[in-house]
Each structure stands twice: as structure tokens, then as C-alpha cells.
Amino acid sequence: MTDATSQTGRSGAQPRKSLHVTDARTRRRNAAEARFRFYGAAAIAVSILALVILLTSVLGNGLGAFRQTFITMPVALDATVLDKSGTGDIEVMKKVTTIGYAKVIEKALATALAEKGIATDGLTAKQISGLLSQEAAANLRNQVLADPALVGQTVDVKLLANGRVDGFFKGRVTMDSAKLDSNISPEQLELALKMREAGLMSLSFNPGFLFGGDASELRPEAAGLGVAILGSAYMMLIVLVLALPIGVAASIYLEEFAPKNKWTDLIEVNISNLAAVPSIVFGILGLAIFINFMGLPQSAPIVGGLVLTLMTLPTIIIATRAALKAVPPSIRDAALGVGASKMQAITHHVLPLAMPGILTGTIIGLAQALGETAPLLLIGMVAFVREFPDAPPEGFFDPASALPVQVYNFTQRADPAFVERASGAIIVLLVFLLLMNAVAILLRRRFERRW
Amino acid sequence: MNDMRIADRTVSSDTAKMTARGVQVYYGENHALKDVDIDILGGTVTAFIGPSGCGKSTFLRCLNRMNDTVSIARVLGEIKLDGEDIYDKSVDPVTLRARVGMVFQKPNPFPKSIYDNVAYGPKIHGLTKSKAELDQVVETSLKKAALWNEVKDRLHAPGTGLSGGQQQRLCIARAIATSPEVLLMDEPCSALDPIATAQVEELIDELRSQFSVVIVTHSMQQAARVSQRTAFFHLGHLVEYGETGQIFTNPQDPRTESYITGRIG
Ligand SMILES: Nc1ncnc2c1ncn2[C@@H]1O[C@H](COP(=O)(O)OP(=O)(O)OP(=O)(O)O)[C@@H](O)[C@H]1O
Ligand SMILES: [Mg+2]
Numbered sequence: 190m191t192d193a194t195s196q197t198g199r200s201g202a203q204p205r206k207s208l209h210v211t212d213a214r215t216r217r218r219n220a221a222e223a224r225f226r227f228y229g230a231a232a233i234a235v236s237i238l239a240l241v242i243l244l245t246s247v248l249g250n251g252l253g254a255f256r257q258t259f260i261t262m263p264v265a266l267d268a269t270v271l272d273k274s275g276t277g278d279i280e281v282m283k284k285v286t287t288i289g290y291a292k293v294i295e296k297a298l299a300t301a302l303a304e305k306g307i308a309t310d311g312l313t314a315k316q317i318s319g320l321l322s323q324e325a326a327a328n329l330r331n332q333v334l335a336d337p338a339l340v341g342q343t344v345d346v347k348l349l350a351n352g353r354v355d356g357f358f359k360g361r362v363t364m365d366s367a368k369l370d371s372n373i374s375p376e377q378l379e380l381a382l383k384m385r386e387a388g389l390m391s392l393s394f395n396p397g398f399l400f401g402g403d404a405s406e407l408r409p410e411a412a413g414l415g416v417a418i419l420g421s422a423y424m425m426l427i428v429l430v431l432a433l434p435i436g437v438a439a440s441i442y443l444e445e446f447a448p449k450n451k452w453t454d455l456i457e458v459n460i461s462n463l464a465a466v467p468s469i470v471f472g473i474l475g476l477a478i479f480i481n482f483m484g485l486p487q488s489a490p491i492v493g494g495l496v497l498t499l500m501t502l503p504t505i506i507i508a509t510r511a512a513l514k515a516v517p518p519s520i521r522d523a524a525l526g527v528g529a530s531k532m533q534a535i536t537h538h539v540l541p542l543a544m545p546g547i548l549t550g551t552i553i554g555l556a557q558a559l560g561e562t563a564p565l566l567l568i569g570m571v572a573f574v575r576e577f578p579d580a581p582p583e584g585f586f587d588p589a590s591a592l593p594v595q596v597y598n599f600t601q602r603a604d605p606a607f608v609e610r611a612s613g614a615i616i617v618l619l620v621f622l623l624l625m626n627a628v629a630i631l632l633r634r635r636f637e638r639r640w
Numbered sequence: 641m642n643d644m645r646i647a648d649r650t651v652s653s654d655t656a657k658m659t660a661r662g663v664q665v666y667y668g669e670n671h672a673l674k675d676v677d678i679d680i681l682g683g684t685v686t687a688f689i690g691p692s693g694c695g696k697s698t699f700l701r702c703l704n705r706m707n708d709t710v711s712i713a714r715v716l717g718e719i720k721l722d723g724e725d726i727y728d729k730s731v732d733p734v735t736l737r738a739r740v741g742m743v744f745q746k747p748n749p750f751p752k753s754i755y756d757n758v759a760y761g762p763k764i765h766g767l768t769k770s771k772a773e774l775d776q777v778v779e780t781s782l783k784k785a786a787l788w789n790e791v792k793d794r795l796h797a798p799g800t801g802l803s804g805g806q807q808q809r810l811c812i813a814r815a816i817a818t819s820p821e822v823l824l825m826d827e828p829c830s831a832l833d834p835i836a837t838a839q840v841e842e843l844i845d846e847l848r849s850q851f852s853v854v855i856v857t858h859s860m861q862q863a864a865r866v867s868q869r870t871a872f873f874h875l876g877h878l879v880e881y882g883e884t885g886q887i888f889t890n891p892q893d894p895r896t897e898s899y900i901t902g903r904i905g
Contacts, residue, residue, distance in 0.1 A: 525709060528739075
């Protein structure tokens with residue numbers, strides 16, 4: 190009471206202030222607010238700048254990987270070389286190695302050059318065929334073995350050009366650098382230029398980058414991400430199938446059923462700690478348990494998937510528990526009040542409301558797992574794998590690669606052409622992450638619309 | 641308090657629907673309810689009144705074992721429904737709650753459609769055999785809760801989109817859709833305007849013919865208007881319990897008198 194009277198007394202004594210004049214206190218407060226807003230805006234500007242720089246560098250380096258230099262020409266598939274028995278028997282045809290095909294291609298290239306009237310003086314036959322990738326013969330062989338009826342015909346084929354030639358068209362290789370390069374000479378590059386003018390050589394979309402397997406150090410032009418994409422997809426499948434139900438069930442138990450005591454507190458603390466454990470530790474764990482103890486194969490998606498599941502579980506559990514906690518208790522009371530059992534209250538009312546949060550958590554966890562590299566290195570996913578794994582479930586046990594490991598792998602190689610491949614792989618990885626986030630947003634919308 | 645209309649006090653049955661003997665409730669160390677003995681009669685509206693924090697809601701929640709969901713709550717003593725101990729080990733609280741329904745202080749409709757809100761109880765208890773029957777139950781429940789006219793054209797709109805008072809009536813409809821034997825209402829009218837309150841009170845009076853109703857209220861006028869019996873709680877004790885007319889006109893305990901004349905609370 191005394192307070193109130195003294196206050197009225199004070200305000201009565203003071204001259205009335207105009208609303209149009211701000212006092213020092215208000216000015217300071219407004220200045221602090223303006224400063225804070227400026228800091229916020231500056232922070233966002235910096236992050237956007239960083240993102241733009243990152244994206245331009247990755248896109249600038251990596252988009253080239255999706256386009257590749259091809260040599261397109263008619264190739265006479267000589268039956269006398271490719272199918273000596275003349276029976277079309279696939280087993281016999283398989284005996285012809287890539288060397289046989291290389292000869293066929295060499296001949297076809299010479300013919301094509303002659304037809305277009307391109308002079309090849311001063312270049313050896315080896316140098317001319319050196320414009321082609323070493324992978325070209327293998328690709329042609331696969332094509333023919335897939336369709337033996339082609340033998341004896343002259344077909345138009347698209348063959349990979351050598352990585353240096355490709356680099357030349359993409360600006361990576363110059364006449365000057367070619368002088369010092371044992372793999373390519375300026376004369377060869379001039380021939381390549383003429384071939385391009387004649388329409389024999391061109392840059393076009395390269396499906397092999399997305400769907401092909403990895404290739405050796407000497408054939409960057411043939412290296413693809415197919416095995417890595419498939420391996421990553423298998424692992425994500427395993428993570429999703431294992432981590433989502435286990436994580437959600439664990440969270441429901443901890444949040445809704447478990448008694449609150451020392452033990453559950455301990456479990457809770459440990460789950461939070463697990464989320465902060467460096468991922469490489471999970472790799473060591475996986476190596477010790479799944480490979481050394483359980484004897485699962487190395488480099489297999491099953492092991493990678495299990496390790497990533499362990500890594501993702503805490504993330505999912507924490508997100509799910511937060512989502513369950515956010516559901517107002519009055520909803521549970523309402524359900525119990527009309528005689529629903531605890532389980533019914535949870536499945537009918539709590540879970541649907543928590544679903545957006547659970548999905549977001551799961552997808553964040555999956556995205557983390559998709560980009561995870563360190564634990565996979567420890568369980569041997571870093572091995573060079575060319576062969577595609579089989580279809581699941583057997584395929585889970587076949588050696589495979591993973592996208593982030595493939596990026597790492599590419600960056601380890603000497604040929605600068607792999608820099609482009611690595612950036613290309615990063616783009617693919619980013620696209621997958623964006624897709625997953627888009628799915629998360631879509632699912633969230635769907636569930637939220639059901640209020 | 642002269643304006644109170646003391647309704648006709650005919651109690652339709654003297655049989656005790658629920659009996660409580662020596663009920664104690666502890667929240668951890670806090671002794672919230674001390675030695676409560678009460679008989680809730682069938683076909684009667686019983687009002688619980690008392691100052692805030694005296695344990696009205698706590699006792700109400702004992703009657704359908706909603707206190708089970710509060711991990712620190714401990715209930716001692718004996719509560720019987722039709723002579724059967726509801727805290728017996730063999731009792732499934734879920735079946736108990738189907739027979740003893742509850743309307744909460746704060747309206748808490750499910751974030752589903754109006755129809756689904758009301759149909760939920762009958763659905764999980766398998767009370768109806770066909771969609772038509774379910775529709776019928778939903779309609780009669782909404783009608784009884786005096787909400788039908790307002791929502792009949794938007795049964796599939798979200799229940800959370802209704803006004804606070806409409807939501808509370810929706811919750812009442814939801815509770816009566818399972819046809820409980822006892823209906824517990826914790827300040828059902830605290831969010832309602834006078835007209836809706838009058839409608840709910842009318843509804844409570846109608847419900848009396850089918851269920852026992854227990855209503856917690858802070859409005860003494862409301863207690864006087866709707867109830868036949870009144871229990872006055874104070875600091876965890878059941879101070880006085882008797883016919884509403886007697887409690888309001890001739891309280892035996894000085895604390896009751898102080899409360900209803902506005903001196904405590
Ligand atoms: N979940 C709980 N945990 C701990 N203490 C509780 C809990 N619920 C109620 N209490 C305590 O029990 C006592 C009685 O509370 P209760 O909710 O029954 O009061 P009330 O009579 O319903 O009051 P109001 O009229 O304000 O609703 C209070 O002291 C309160 O602090
Ligand atoms: Mg209360």
C-alpha cells in the first residue's frame with residue numbers, strides 16, 4: 190500500500206512527459222534491440238554466404254562429372270574375331286578378352302578417321318587408340334555379350350574417351366600440360382579437336398557416372414557411383430528398418446511406461462551421452478562385435494547398416510521422446526477417461542500427434558547416417574569395389590561402397606580427373622539429403638493436416 | 641445467497657452407487673486427502689465444493705483411478721462400486737473407467753473430428769455393431785450435451801476448432817457416449833458462458849435419470865441448482881456431507897458455514 194501511494198506521489202510530482210519525446214532509458218533499450226537484430230541478420234548473412242560459396246565450389250567442380258566426352262562411331266563387329274566358332278555360343282564368345290575387342294575398336298577408329306578425311310600423320314596407331322578410354326573395350330564387350338546377335342553387324346557405338354581428352358574439353362588439360370604428360374601428347378589433342386569438329390567426339394550426359402561401378406586409378410573417365418549409391422541405399426534401408434521401430438519402441442517405453450527411478454535416469458543420461466559419442470567409436474565397436482566376434486563379412490552393407498543403426502538410435506530416441514513429451518498430458522487423460530487402455534491412448538492419440546516430430550528426428554538421423562564416413566572406414570567399406578551387390582537380402586552381405594566413402598576414395602587418387610568425380614559424388618550426396626528432407630517435410634505436412 | 645433455487649430434493653434412490661471408506665491420498669509426502677468416508681448415491685447429482693487445493697479433484701480422480709497415472713500418488717482406504725472394491729488387484733482400471741466416465745476441468749477434445757471424438761469411446765468398447773448405430777449414438781450424445789444444433793453440419797470438422805464452451809460440451813458428449821454408470825465432472829462449466837452453463841446444468845439434471853453424477857464446482861449457486869447432495873471439503877478433510885438444501889441452509893460445521901457465506905476460500 191505504501192508503495193502504491195509513494196508511486197502516485199512521485200508521478201504526481203513529476204512534470205507530465207510527452208509521448209513524442211523518448212527518454213534515455215527507452216532509447217538505450219531500443220538501441221539494444223536494434224543491435225541484436227543487426228547481429229542476427231549478420232549471422233544469417235554470413236551463413237548464407239558460406240552456403241553459396243560451398244555450393245558454387247561444389248557445383249562448379251562437380252557438375253562436369255555428369256558430362257563426359259564420348260567417341261561416337263560405327264564399329265564393324267567382325268565375327269571372325271569376336272565369335273570364332275561362328276555358332277553364337279555365348280560361352281565361346283566369352284573367351285574373347287578385351288584385347289580382341291580393342292583391336293576391333295582400333296580398326297573402326299582408323300576407318301572412321303579415314304572416312305572423315307582426318308589426317309593422322311605422325312601419330313602411331315597406339316597413340317590414336319590412346320584417345321579412347323581403356324575401359325572402352327570392356328564396355329563394348331559387355332554390350333556384345335548382352336546381345337550376341339550384334340556380332341557380324343556394323344553398329345553405331347558410343348565409347349568413352351580417355352580421361353585426358355575429356356579433361357582437355359573441360360579445360361582441365363591444356364596443350365602446355367600435355368607436353369609434360371606421358372599419357373597424352375599435344376598431337377593427340379589436336380587430333381581430338383579435329384574429331385570433335387567432324388562430329389566423332391562430343392560431350393554428353395554420362396549415365397555411367399550414376400549407374401556404373403568404380404574404376405581403377407588409370408581410368409577416371411569410367412569411374413561411377415552406382416555401387417556406392419546402392420550400398421548407401423542398402424544401409425539406409427537397414428537403418429530405417431531397425432532404428433525406427435527400436436527407437437520409437439524404446440522411447441515409448443521410457444516416456445510412457447518406465448517408472449521414474451535411478452535406473453531410468455541412468456539410461457536417460459547414457460542415451461544423451463551416446464548421441465555425443467564420436468562416430469568412429471561406433472566403427473570400432475562394429476569392427477569388434479559384428480566382424481571380429483560375429484564373423485559378418487567386411488565391407489558389407491549389413492555391417493555398415495548395423496553400425497549406423499547404433500549411431501542413429503540415440504538421435505531417434507531423443508527426438509521421439511521430445512515429441513512424445515510435447516503431446517499435452519490432457520490428451521492422455523481424455524483417452525484414459527473414456528476407458529482407453531494406456532496402449533490405446535498412445536497408439537490412437539499420442540503417437541499420431543508426435544508423428545511429425547518422430548519423422549523429423551528419424552530423417553535427421555538418417556541424413557546423418559547417410560553422410561557418415563568414419564565408422565565405415567573402420568569396417569572396410571573403403572575397399573575398392575567394382576561389382577554390384579546382389580538384390581537384398583543376399584546383397585546385404587556382398588561387398589559394397591558408400592557415397593561418403595566414395596567421395597573420400599576419389600579424393601585420395603592422384604589423377605586430377607578424380608577431383609571432379611569427388612565433387613560430383615558430393616552433389617549426388619547433397620541431392621539425396623535434399624530429397625530426404627523434402628520427404629520429411631511432405632510427411633510432416635501430411636500428418637499435421639490430420640491435426 | 642437468497643437467489644439460490646433449491647431444487648426439489650427428491651433423491652430417486654437411497655442405494656449407494658459408490659462407497660468410500662477411510663480414503664487417504666498422498667502425493668509423495670503431501671497428505672492431500674485425509675480419511676474420507678462418503679456414499680455416492682445412485683441416480684443423484686452430488687456436488688463437491690470447497691476452497692482451491694482442498695482435494696476435490698484428487699478425490700474425484702480416485703473414483704475412477706485416474707490417480708494411477710500420477711506416479712507419486714498413493715491411495716489408501718477402500719472405494720467400492722456396486723459393492724466391488726475398485727482398487728482390488730483383479731480390477732482392470734480400463735474397464736472401471738468405461739463404467740465411471742470423466743469430464744475434465746479443462747476441455748480436452750482429441751485433435752480429431754467432432755464425430756470421431758464422440759465415437760471414440762463406443763468404438764474402443766465395441767458398443768455399436770454398425771455404422772448407423774454409431775451415428776445414432778453420436779447424435780444422441782451430442783444432443784444430450786446440447787451441442788447437436790451447433791455442429792450437426794460440420795461433424796467432420798476438427799473438434800479443436802470449436803469454442804471453449806463448445807469443446808467442453810463435446811467432452812461431455814464424449815463421456816456420455818460410452819453410457820457410464822457414474823459420470824465424474826471436474827468443474828465442467830468453468831469455461832462456459834451462462835447460457836451454455838444453463839444448458840449443461842439442464843443436461844446434468846437429465847443425466848441423473850441414468851447415471852450418478854458427481855460434479856466439482858466452485859460456484860455455490862451451481863451446486864445448489866443442480867445437486868441433491870453436497871460434500872464440503874476443506875484442507876483434505878471431508879468436513880460435511882448431506883442433502884444440498886441442508887448444507888446450504890443449515891450447515892452443521894462452522895467451517896462449512898464460513899465457506900458458503902464467503903469467509904473462507
Ligand atoms: N499431480 C499432483 N502431484 C502432486 N501434488 C498434487 C497433484 N495433484 C494435486 N496435488 C496436491 O493435492 C492437493 C489437492 O489438489 P486438488 O487438485 O485435489 O485440489 P482441488 O480441490 O481440486 O483444487 P481446485 O479447486 O483448485 O481444482 C493440493 O495440495 C495439490 O497441491
Ligand atoms: Mg480441481
